[in-house]
Amino acid sequence: MNKKISLIGVPMDLGQMRRGVDMGPSVIRYAGVVERLENLGYEVEDRGDLRIGRPQRYDVKDKDNLKDLDVVVEANQKLADEVVDAVSGGAFPLILGGDHSIAIGSLAGVAKDRKNLGVIWYDAHGDLNTGETSPSGNIHGMPLSASIGLGHDQLTGIGGFSPKVKPENVVIIGARSLDEGERKLIKDKGIRVYTMHEIDRLGMSKVMEEAAAHVTNGTDGVHLSLDLDALDPHDAPGVGTPVMGGPTYRETHLAMEILAEKNIITSAEFVEVNPILDVKNQTAEAAVALIGSLFGEKLL
Structure with a gap:
């Protein structure tokens, strides 16, 4: 793992309806992420938080069923440049x-200088909606579809190129809430998905071994996108769209430990921590502990 880390906070809460997730970067820092990484021997450059614009009114849909499109696009372009x-x-x-x-x-x-990026999407949801298939118009349900080149041009065109990743290089882990359009897209594009059914039957160790092999087959880097709502709400209550029956805190630690052992992750994000919905910062502390495991923290 690269020993130099650039920490980038993105206080965005415009991709969904429940306010508060914009405080996620702050509470993750408060839970000690920088100290955790430095204690593991990493050099951490905290770049602070991006400045996110604010619409006059929240959750306003445009004609394409996309809420707060312009400010979401602006924020993501800033993030792409920062990355x-x-x-x-x-x-x-x-x-x-x-x-x-x-x-x-x-x-x-991260895909700007990589020809064949692999992606592990650790999430209760597929995030494969577009404006045409989304029941809500919330863009936080569309990032993976936009990244494979599907959806509104302003979303797919961020960074000046599309697609960012090929469907065959994506693995979704922990899915247990998929909309009808997402299920169809997964079948049409042949996206590898490990639902909770597969995790229960195979075990997390087997799932992660298979997932790691899949995303490193011919790729030149692997991005981990971890949504804290992937965890069971008992272990991560502070998220906006909790879904019962997810991987446990311990199973998710194992997943991160396996990725650390394989040394395949070249970039990562941890998202959807909402302190307003949390209990004593439990979800942010879980995020920091999982980050520690991803970066090689061990008990012995």
């Missing part, structure tokens, strides 16, 4: 959200 700058300086970009719409900018930045 490109971090990568050009030889650093591992570690992005803290914010809602999951920020993954559009993350992937635009």
Whole structure:
């Protein structure tokens, strides 16, 4: 793992309806992410938080069923530029959200100089909607579809190129809430998905072994996008769209430990921590512990 880390906060809450997730980067920092990484021997450059614009009114849909499109696009373009700058300086970009719409900018930045990026999408949801298929118009349900080149031109075109990743290089882990349009897209594009059914039957160890093999087959880097709502709400209550029956805190630690052992992750983001919905900062502390495991923290 790259020993130089650029930490980028993205206080975005415009990709979804429940306010508060914009405080995610702050509470993750408060939970000690910088100290955790420095204790593991990493050089951490905290770039602070991006400045996110604010619409006059929240959750306003445009004609294409997309809420707050312009400000979401603006924020993601800023993030893409920030990530490109971090990568050009030889650093591992570690992005803290914010809602999951920020993954559009993350992937635009990290894919800029990679010809064949692999992606592990650790999430209760597929995030494969477009304006045509989304029941809500919330862009935090669209970052993966936009990154594979589907959806509104302003979303797919962030960073000046599209697609950022090929569907065959994506693995979704922990899915248990998929909309009808997402299910169809997964089948049409042949996207590899490990639902909770597969995790229960195979075990997390087997799932991660298979997922790691899949995303490293012919790729030149792997991005991890981890939504804290992937975890069961018992272990991560502070998220906006909780779904019962997810991986446990311990199973998710194992997933991160396996990725650390394989040393395949070249960029990462941790998103959707909402302190307003949390209990004693439990979800932010879980995020920091998982980041520690991803970067090689061990008990012995």
